[in-house]
Amino acid sequence: MLRAWQDVVGKWQIGPAGPDGEPSEGRRYFDRARSALVAGRLDEALEEFERAATVREDPHDQVGIGDVHLARGRWRLAAGCYRRALAADAANQLARLGWSQLLVAEGRAAEAIPELERMVADRPDDPVLRYYLASTWCSVAEQCRSQTAEETLVITSAHQLATCERAARRILELDVDDDELVRGALRLRAEVAAGRRWGWAPEGVALSLTVLVISLGLTTVVAGGALDSVGLVIAGVLTGAILLGLVVLRFRRQAWQLRAEAIARSIVKPGI
Template identity: 60%
Template sequence: MLRSWQDVIEKWQLLPPDAAQGPSGTRKIFDDARSALLAGRLDEAMRGFVHAAELYAGPYTEVGIGDVLLARGRWRAAARRYAAVEARDPGNLLAYLGMSQARVAAGDAAGAAEDLEARFGRSRDPVLRYYLASTWCSVTEQARSRTVNEALVITSERQLEICESAARRILELDVADQELRRGAELLLDEVAAGKRWQWRPEGIAVSLAVLAVSLGFILVAVGGLAGSVALVVMGVLLGSGLLYLIVVKFRRQNWRVRADDLAEHIVQRGA
């Protein structure tokens, strides 16, 4: 899923000043179509870009058509438009970013993020950093499992690692978008809470732990009174061994407990 409408249109800030080529009438049609796209008037934008392309087949009219298709959820058709632009105009930044978002829509946010990092990871441009942060946000959404109620939940240790790494990267990018920043902060809080341990079930686990330690102490005490080194050693080994088994059996991190509780409600498994 695309994170927001902003993902579709943000890249147009990077449009080169001489992008609208062709006759002056064509440039006017292109500019009007772009304005319609940025305002969300998709039908008007599509008509304008198609008309401009008929008069002058410039690369940015194709990007505009691709953006309308992407906004309507037709990411395959949009990707074909972006690919055609990249073939004719290698290095076209708007086409590249459009293709990246088409990959996100296709479910490959992780691959898109890796490519963006390789190309723009050190860029200071706020638009490019926005796309990096937004794509990492999509990585966290696609990595997590989804319940029947559309809630995103962490159900594996791998998901925990992905979410923590992506959220830290979003904050490191220091974008102006408060939604992205706040989402990353909340996700890090969720990760921290998920890493905490709890006894499950608490009452039984604690009682067994106390019993194991007590049994070990009793054997040590009896062995000491009887002067039996073997009994003392047995008490130490038995107590610590039982305590270890109890910890392994009954101690769980919060994310795992929640995953077990929601297991029958998961309709889409994440990473």
């Protein structure tokens, strides 16, 4: 699913430019179609884009028709239109952006990132391209996380944690003029930071075993000292260190792990 209506129509800010002279019949159809699409009048937009496509061969008409289908969730039809536009002009930015958002809508946002990163690298000052990349990174973070029965997104794996951290960092780096995206990235960064904190599970058992291990090690060391046995002292130190390490490995968890274990039964949609 797309994050916002802006992800369908925002790209039309970057083209195509209007004609120098009197617009052709096809261009007049196209201009009316684009205005209708941006305003959300999808039936009118589809009709005018199709009229334009019957009197001229222009990839932007196919992008417009694809956008109408994308907005209505007709992904297969949208894919066909974007493919035709790209076949006519592989460098067409609107077609490339349309295809990227089709991937997002299909739950494949991560696949759209490399192409969008290349587009932003070529035109780093373009706010529209930066917006699309940031929005897609937001979708990557949403799609990678697991979902509970209450439709809450939660981090349940180290891969999800790393992906969310990367997404939050990249969105903030892009410095987009979108308060919702920025707030979401800040919340995501805070969630990652909280998830990396360490804790014990179960805390009571871990604490008891830690005290027991330390006591055992100290007792052995003291006994070795009393018996003037260097070997016993070394054995006490090594045994205590090894047992303490095992306690840490067994019971120490990061916060995201503790939460994932606690809500495991409520997960209805595992993340990526």
